[in-house]
Amino acid sequence: MFRRLVEPAGHVTVTIDGRPFSVAAGETLSTALLLAGFAGLRRSARLGRERGPFCGMGVCFDCLVTIDGAANRQACLVRVRDGMAVQTGTRLPALADTVPE
Amino acid sequence: MTRLDLVIVGAGPAGLRAAVEAATGGLSVMLVDEGREPGGQIYRGSESGAFAGTAKLGSDYAAGAVLAAAFRASGVEALFGATVIQIEREADGSFSVSVATGHDKAVVVRARAVIAATGAQERPFPIDGWTLPGVMTAGAAQTMLKADGVVPDGPVVLAGTGPLLYLLAAQYGALGVAIDTLLDTAGPGNWRRALPHVAGFLTSRYAFKGLGLLGKALAATRIIRGVEAVSAIGDTRLSAVTYRKGATERTIPAHVLLLHHGVVPQINLTWSAGAQHRWNAARLAFEPVRDASGQTDVPGLFIAGDSGGIGGAQAAEAEGALAAFGVLRMLRGTAGDDDRIERQWRRRLAVSLRGRAFLDALYAPRQSHLCPPDEVIVCRCEEVTAGDIRKAVRRGAMGPNQVKAFTRAGMGPCQSRMCGLTTVAIIAEETGLSPGDIGHMRLRAPVKPVTVAQIASLSEADERRPTESPSATRPCK
Numbered sequence: 001m002f003r004r005l006v007e008p009a010g011h012v013t014v015t016i017d018g019r020p021f022s023v024a025a026g027e028t029l030s031t032a033l034l035l036a037g038f039a040g041l042r043r044s045a046r047l048g049r050e051r052g053p054f055c056g057m058g059v060c061f062d063c064l065v066t067i068d069g070a071a072n073r074q075a076c077l078v079r080v081r082d083g084m085a086v087q088t089g090t091r092l093p094a095l096a097d098t099v100p101e
Numbered sequence: 102m103t104r105l106d107l108v109i110v111g112a113g114p115a116g117l118r119a120a121v122e123a124a125t126g127g128l129s130v131m132l133v134d135e136g137r138e139p140g141g142q143i144y145r146g147s148e149s150g151a152f153a154g155t156a157k158l159g160s161d162y163a164a165g166a167v168l169a170a171a172f173r174a175s176g177v178e179a180l181f182g183a184t185v186i187q188i189e190r191e192a193d194g195s196f197s198v199s200v201a202t203g204h205d206k207a208v209v210v211r212a213r214a215v216i217a218a219t220g221a222q223e224r225p226f227p228i229d230g231w232t233l234p235g236v237m238t239a240g241a242a243q244t245m246l247k248a249d250g251v252v253p254d255g256p257v258v259l260a261g262t263g264p265l266l267y268l269l270a271a272q273y274g275a276l277g278v279a280i281d282t283l284l285d286t287a288g289p290g291n292w293r294r295a296l297p298h299v300a301g302f303l304t305s306r307y308a309f310k311g312l313g314l315l316g317k318a319l320a321a322t323r324i325i326r327g328v329e330a331v332s333a334i335g336d337t338r339l340s341a342v343t344y345r346k347g348a349t350e351r352t353i354p355a356h357v358l359l360l361h362h363g364v365v366p367q368i369n370l371t372w373s374a375g376a377q378h379r380w381n382a383a384r385l386a387f388e389p390v391r392d393a394s395g396q397t398d399v400p401g402l403f404i405a406g407d408s409g410g411i412g413g414a415q416a417a418e419a420e421g422a423l424a425a426f427g428v429l430r431m432l433r434g435t436a437g438d439d440d441r442i443e444r445q446w447r448r449r450l451a452v453s454l455r456g457r458a459f460l461d462a463l464y465a466p467r468q469s470h471l472c473p474p475d476e477v478i479v480c481r482c483e484e485v486t487a488g489d490i491r492k493a494v495r496r497g498a499m500g501p502n503q504v505k506a507f508t509r510a511g512m513g514p515c516q517s518r519m520c521g522l523t524t525v526a527i528i529a530e531e532t533g534l535s536p537g538d539i540g541h542m543r544l545r546a547p548v549k550p551v552t553v554a555q556i557a558s559l560s561e562a563d564e565r566r567p568t569e570s571p572s573a574t575r576p577c578k
Contacts (some may be wrong), residue, residue, distance in 0.1 A: 001235060001356050005276060006151040006250025024249065026149065031249040039234035039338045045513070046484040050337045052234030056241025057142055058135050058184075059222045059367075060481065061514040061550075062232075070204040072514075072550070076241075077135055077182075092514075 002034045012082035017089070023080050030056065030063045030075035033086070041065050041075065043091040066090060104211040105129045107428055108198045110185045110370065111218035113141020114165070114414045115406025117172040118421035119216045124175040126429040126437060131210060132172075133180045133200055139169040141220055142244060143414045151250025158247065158272055161414065168418065186555075187546035188215055188374040190399055199547070205554035214401045214428045217374070218421060219367045221407035224386070224466070225519050226261050226362035227473045229332035232481055235339030239269050239361035252278045255356030258342045259322075260284040260331045263363040263464045264307075274321035282353060284328040284344050288467040295462035305456025306415075329469070333358050362466050366408045369516060372544035375399050380537030384411060384461050385471070386522070387541050393447075394427025395420055403427055412454050419450035471526040479527070480520035482513020490524055494531040501525055501542040511542045514550050 008024030015021070016036055023032040030053040033041060040050030042064050053063040056076050063075040066087035075086075107123050109116045112134035123130045140147040144165025152158050153166060172179075180200065186207070187199040196215050201207045223238045230236065239259060245251045252273065257280050259266055270280055295302075302308055330345040334352065342355040365386040372378055376397035377390045388410045395403040405424040406417030426436035426443045436443055473479065475488030485508045493507035501524050504510055510524050511517035517524070525536045532539070 001254060002245070002251050003254040004250060005246075005252045005278070008250075027249050028245070031245050031251050034245075035251065041234075044232065044484055045482065049232065049484075050234050051232060051481075052338075053237060053241060054232075054481075055223065055238050055519075056244040057222070058549075059515060059518045062481065064514075073204060076244075079137055 001039060002031070004035065012080055014080050014082075014084040014086060016086045025080070025082075027080050028076060029065070029067070029078040029080050029084075029086065032080050033063075033065070033075060033088070038088055041088045043089065045092040048091060064090065064092070104195060104213065105131055106212065106432055107131075107214045107216065108133065108196065108210055108212040109216045109218060110134075110188075110198075111141060111220055111406070111408070112136060112139045112172075112179065112181070113143055113218060113220045113406060113417060114168060115220075115408075115417040115421035115424070116141070116216070116218035117168050118418040119218060119405055119425040120177040120421075121171050121175045122422045122425035123428060124177050126425065126433070128429065128432065130177045131180060131212070132177055133183050133185050133198075133210075135182065135184050137181050139172050139179070140165050142240065143220075143417075144169065145244050146247040146249075150248045152247065157276065162247070164414070184549050185370060186549055186551055188217070188370060188402070189546075190375070190401070194401060196401065199559060201549070201551060201555050204552055205558060207551070207555040207559045209559060213432055214403065215374075216395070216403045216405055216421070216424045216428065217371050217408055218404070218406045218417070218424075219370050219408040220417075221364035221411055222367050222518060223265075224362040224365045225479075225523055226360040226466070226470065227477050227479050227487070227520075227523050228330075228360070228470075229474075229477050230335065230339070231333055231360065232478055232484075233333050233335045233339045234337070235335065235356060236333045236358045236360065239266050239359040240364075242357075242359045243269050243272070246272065252276070253357035253359070256281045256354045257357045257359070258282050258284065258353065258355045259359045259361070260286060260328070260342070260344070261361040262287040262466055263361050264460060265364070266361040269359070269361075270322050280322045281355070282342075283322050283324045284331055284342075285324060285326045286328045286331065286467060286470060287326075287464055289327060291463050291465055294465070295459050298456075298459035298462060302456040302459035305459075306453075307456040307460065329467070362470070363464055364407065364411055365522065366410060367518075368408065368541075369518065369544045369548040371397065371402070371404055371408065372541070373546045373548050374402055376402055376404070378541070380535065381410065382535070382537070383458065385465070385536075386411070387536075392427075393423070394430070395424040396427055396431075401431065412450075412457060416450055416453035419446045419453060422446040423450065468530075471523065472530045473523070479523045480508075480510035480513065480517075482515050482519070483509040483511075485510040485520070487523070487527055490527045491531055494528055498528075500539055501528060504528065505542055516544065516548065517542045
């Protein structure tokens with residue numbers, strides 16, 4: 001889906017859903033996730049559908065992932081760090097889950 | 102308690118130039134930005150991005166590195182990786198600016214004036230399937246290029262209207278990145294409506310640059326004009342794009358679809374701070390009301406750059422300077438011994454804005470794309486369709502706030518950034534009223550979702566200097 005055009009200066013290791021990945025040092029996390037093959041990063045609140053990075057600049061909130069235990073971080077606003085642990089696949093609670101009909 | 106003279110929100114061309122001029126004028130200044138280094142979106146990656154120090158993305162982009170260096174040399178304290186969530190005007194006329202500095206940390210910075218330079222965002226282009234992974238905005242793809250040197254692979258389709266679509270195609274072309282198809286969705290009457298503004302365009306810098314762009318994009322890409330409908334097809338991710346032109350409908354394979362519908366001001370912060378905003382019918386966007394220095398009707402709150410109305414990077418930089426002079430005049434009674442510099446910036450602003458009216462008309466989106474068919478999701482967060490919104494209006498929802506209450510459109514984490522304008526456009530279509538009369542959904546602070554820990558940690562900057570937080574950086578001297 002995406003490829004690297006410019007070779008990075010160095011690499012760091014991040015864990016995505018428990019698996020280690022070598023990614024470019026200082027890279028935007030959403031970019032690193034796309035390059036690692038993670039097109040869908042979370043599920044939508046109401047219909048539970050796959051969502052991936054969309055706006056790339058912190059506006060749309062579709063690239064939310066859990067970073068080092070902190071939930072709902074925008075992957076497009078974060079740079080990778082060595083040892084960072086990322087969890088994808090979160091589904092935000094829908095209103096129907098919390099309020100009885 | 103320490104009180105700064107000025108807080109600047111945004112490190113794009115407007116914010117950076119404002120910081121340089123305000124520091125030169127002797128003000129104490131702090132700049133806050135969500136990014137990790139100076140540049141904003143237009144100059145993203147100017148310092149450490151994949152093309153920093155090269156001319157491969159064009160001379161306009163290279164100007165960002167010069168401005169970033171001037172900012173670093175100014176000595177202005179910068180808080181990167183931080184989000185301004187609220188601007189409050191206190192009883193004494195000063196401002197309390199709440200800044201989230203980490204997922205469990207926030208601080209309050211006090212200042213006598215604020216310049217909001219929050220820039221633009223892409224106008225939503227709601228089509229069937231636009232929530233599928235693999236569908237992104239052209240701006241998102243461009244930031245991936247600038248910041249990380251990463252480009253789309255496999256069949257790539259660009260769709261929509263606006264100069265950025267062609268700029269991206271030209272940048273990809275120059276780097277040898279193949280675009281399969283560019284679907285141009287600009288309406289057929291746009292040329293006729295743009296023609297009265299052609300004189301301004303021909304004397305603008307866009308005339309030369311624009312023709313060059315078109316040439317480059319045309320040479321490398323299959324361009325299909327007059328496209329009337331686009332939809333994204335796929336199960337859990339994008340696999341194809343369907344488009345309609347006249348009576349023919351075609352489906353083409355695609356791994357990446359990049360949408361663009363022009364750019365509009367980011368108004369959540371300035372609206373929530375109480376500044377008056379007005380509908381601009383030519384630009385199809387809400388814009389804050391400002392004086393010649395960029396000051397709003399909230400005394401001491403200035404707005405510079407694209408967040409005040411789309412003018413591009415050079416106009417933004419000029420507005421940043423003018424806002425800084427405005428703040429200097431407000432706090433010091435004078436903008437300096439020599440008003441020639443201010444006059445020069447004002448001239449540069451006028452020159453930079455030449456040709457914008459032509460571009461606005463030429464690249465205007467189609468009405469049918471501003472108000473999509475019933476089945477299309479408008480609010481991505483809460484998955485509310487155009488049909489849901491139409492139904493709410495027919496049931497008596499009087500405006501965007503009631504539509505929000507009826508349907509939950511605009512109630513999700515993006516706080517209507519992705520659905521606000523479409524919701525207003527649909528209400529306008531249904532009622533026959535103008536968007537100016539309808540207004541936008543009320544935008545409130547905190548303008549981005551906050552954690553309980555952030556609220557709990559809110560403390561004055563005095564008690565916890567932002568420089569102690571890990572994301573704070575001191576300028577390199």
